[in-house]
Every structure is written in C-alpha cells, then in structure tokens.
Amino acid sequence: MKDLHLPLNQTQRVRCEKALHELQVLTPTTVLAAAVTIADTIPVNHEDSILRGHWTSDQKGKLVSTLCGVVEWVDKLVHVRTLQARYSVEICDILVGRVIKVGPESWRLEINSKQDAVMRFSSTNFPDGIQRRRTAVDELNVRSIFEENDVVYAEVCAFQHDGSPELQPMGQKNGKLERGQLLTVSPYLVKRQNQHCYHLEQYGVYLILGRNGFIWVGEHAVVGETAKLMGTELENFTPLETRNHVCRLANAVHVLSALGFTLTAELIVETAEASLSSKVAVNDMVGGEFFVQTAEREKGAARRVHLVRKEIGSI
Structure with missing residues (x-):
C-alpha cells in the first residue's frame, strides 16, 4: 500500500490494506x-x-x-x-515492442530491456503478400512496412553476437498493431502462459500480454476480403463503442497492475465486467473506490479457492 499513490480517504485505505493483507495470507502458492x-x-x-x-x-x-x-x-x-527491474529476455518470449530506429536491413525496437531488439527485413513479408526475392529497391522501402513509433507484436527467436535479441514478427500485417493503447506494467506481473494474444469477441478487441511488460489493447482489425468490401473510409474508423471497450480494458489493466496482481486475460475481463455490472464509468475506474472494490473482490475469490482446497484436503 505504501507504493500506491491513490486518492483514498482513511476508510478506503483501511479497507484496501485489509484486503491485500488477507490476499497474501490466503494465497498458498x-x-x-x-x-x-x-x-x-x-x-x-x-x-x-x-x-x-x-x-x-x-x-x-x-x-x-x-x-x-x-x-x-x-x-x-x-x-x-526485485520490485523494479528491466525485462530479462528469453527465447520464445512473446513481446510487444516499439520501433525506435529504421535501418537499411533491419528495425531496432524498444522492448523494456537492457538492450534494444532487432528485427530483420528478411524475416518480414511484403505488404502485398507476394512471395518473391528481395531486391535493393525493397530495402530502400523498408519504411513502407514499419517506421518510427510503430508498435509490433513479435517473438524472440535468437540472440545476436552482441547479446541483443532478434525478433520474428507474428500475426497479420507483419505484427503491426494499430488503433489501440500501449500500456507499460512491471514485467514480473506478466507470467509465461500458453497464450499471450487474445481476441475478445464480446468487445471486438485484441489483448496482447507482452512478457516484457508492454501490453496492447486495441481494435480487432478486419483483414482479407471483408476489409476490401468495407472500403477505406470504414477501415479508418473505430466505432465509439469499441473505443470505450478499449479504454475500459486498459483501465482494468492499470488498476490490477497498481494493486500488484498477476495479469491474465481472465482477470482483466472480470475486472472490466465488474465495472460494467457496478455501473462504474470508464474514467471513474481509476478512482480510489474502484481500486478498493477490486482488492476486496479478489480477496473474496481467494477465500473461496482456499475453502475449496481445504474441503478437498479433508476428504
């Protein structure tokens, strides 16, 4: 609690401290x-x-x-x-990075680690999707694929001779992420999971939990023939409802990370759903009362799990 700088009154602070303390007691792992x-x-x-x-x-x-x-x-x-540390890169980690430099044969990305990552031009596909040999003209047009400040979804595939990680883009459009928010949390809050990219169909949103502490919440992009039929005007428009969903899920990530909870897609969606069921406005989710409610709700869930395990152990 001493690291949480929230606008809590005395009653809210006592409730939050009690909930977090009981969570530590009830968590057996x-x-x-x-x-x-x-x-x-x-x-x-x-x-x-x-x-x-x-x-x-x-x-x-x-x-x-x-x-x-x-x-x-x-x-x-x-x-x-450690409570504050840079991300330690491992092979096969799923990351979200931001392009900070464009070279003739590669891009350099910030990944919240001691060293920047490198993504080679040879590991990407052409924007038109055609498979052909790469030429000198293609290398001069690398900015048509990625440019500075672009956000990329990628996987660590190797390390270079200087120790910098090499990335392989994942997903469609060479892993380029658009129309969303890039959030930064402490890397230890994102554990290695079987899946790090989620399409939340009920919201029309993509959620990517990068192992490096970079989290992407953005609109689910429509690709292929459907996108061609929609036209360029609709392609560049994000509905207001989808924008609200993106902001609500992003605020759920902010609340959970501030409380120090391990981030999973299930927990993020549950927190967003709880704000909807409680009729909490998107901007009010970062207020003190919703922080306290989230801590108390997780305490209740941990107590139920603890009681179930206790009953199973007594059989």
Missing part, C-alpha cells in the same frame, strides 16, 4: 516474507532442505540476499524478487 536489501540475512531453517533460488547466496552457512527486493517462497524454494 507464493508466501510473501519480507523486504530485504543487499547482504541482508534471510531467516531459514536449514534442516528443512531449503532450495536456494535466484538472487540468494550461501555465505558461511547463512542465506544472504544479493538484491534489493522481496523474499518469496514457493514450497521449499526461496528467492528474492
């Missing part, structure tokens, strides 16, 4: 222990066969933190999680 700095000793019982995880070190029989962060436990594995 990861138990929050304490905040530590570099060289702090982490209290453990070595007779319990503790497993040493990331950012911990064994110094003269004591488990010591090598990073400023929070101690977390997963069963017998203890590790330290």
Whole structure:
C-alpha cells in the first residue's frame, strides 16, 4: 500500500490494506516474507532442505540476499524478487515492442530491456503478400512496412553476437498493431502462459500480454476480403463503442497492475465486467473506490479457492 499513490480517504485505505493483507495470507502458492536489501540475512531453517533460488547466496552457512527486493517462497524454494527491474529476455518470449530506429536491413525496437531488439527485413513479408526475392529497391522501402513509433507484436527467436535479441514478427500485417493503447506494467506481473494474444469477441478487441511488460489493447482489425468490401473510409474508423471497450480494458489493466496482481486475460475481463455490472464509468475506474472494490473482490475469490482446497484436503 505504501507504493500506491491513490486518492483514498482513511476508510478506503483501511479497507484496501485489509484486503491485500488477507490476499497474501490466503494465497498458498507464493508466501510473501519480507523486504530485504543487499547482504541482508534471510531467516531459514536449514534442516528443512531449503532450495536456494535466484538472487540468494550461501555465505558461511547463512542465506544472504544479493538484491534489493522481496523474499518469496514457493514450497521449499526461496528467492528474492526485485520490485523494479528491466525485462530479462528469453527465447520464445512473446513481446510487444516499439520501433525506435529504421535501418537499411533491419528495425531496432524498444522492448523494456537492457538492450534494444532487432528485427530483420528478411524475416518480414511484403505488404502485398507476394512471395518473391528481395531486391535493393525493397530495402530502400523498408519504411513502407514499419517506421518510427510503430508498435509490433513479435517473438524472440535468437540472440545476436552482441547479446541483443532478434525478433520474428507474428500475426497479420507483419505484427503491426494499430488503433489501440500501449500500456507499460512491471514485467514480473506478466507470467509465461500458453497464450499471450487474445481476441475478445464480446468487445471486438485484441489483448496482447507482452512478457516484457508492454501490453496492447486495441481494435480487432478486419483483414482479407471483408476489409476490401468495407472500403477505406470504414477501415479508418473505430466505432465509439469499441473505443470505450478499449479504454475500459486498459483501465482494468492499470488498476490490477497498481494493486500488484498477476495479469491474465481472465482477470482483466472480470475486472472490466465488474465495472460494467457496478455501473462504474470508464474514467471513474481509476478512482480510489474502484481500486478498493477490486482488492476486496479478489480477496473474496481467494477465500473461496482456499475453502475449496481445504474441503478437498479433508476428504
């Protein structure tokens, strides 16, 4: 709560603190222990066969933190999680990046990591979709595919000799994302999942959860023959209802990330639906009361899961 800068009154602050505290108690998979700095000793019982995880070190029989962060436990594995860190790239990660430089044979993208990523011209398709050999003229027209500030949906396929990640575009239109919002959250809130791109048909919206903490919420683009029949005027127009859906889902991401919840498509949609059922306006979702309601709702869901598991364990 001390990191949340929200316009909460005293009653709302007490409710939110209570809900977040009970969430930590009821969550069995990861138990929050304490905040530590570099060289702090982490209290453990070595007779319990503790497993040493990331950012911990064994110094003269004591488990010591090598990073400023929070101690977390997963069963017998203890590790330290930093609260503010750049994204650490891994092969096959699904990312959302922004083009910051256009070269003759590649594009350089900002991906919220220590190094920028590279996407080669040879890994993209031509805008017309025709398969043919690339020529020097094509290389001069790379801006017809991507230019500065374009947002791209891609996958990490390799690392170059200097350690910078190389990306492979995904999806249609070479992974180019348009008509939406690019949000930035802490990368640790987006876990590796079986699926990172979701078409939310009830909203007509695409939701992409980038492992690097870049999240895209935008209109579902119509491609192919249907787009040709619609005409250019309709293609460039986003309905007001769809814009409201994009803003509502984006605000749901903002609320959940501020509360420190792990982001999933299901949780984001549930939060947006809760705001609709409570008749909360889009701009009021970032107000203090909806933050408190979201924390209390997640506390109730965690309690139900905890009781179900307790009942199953007693059978």
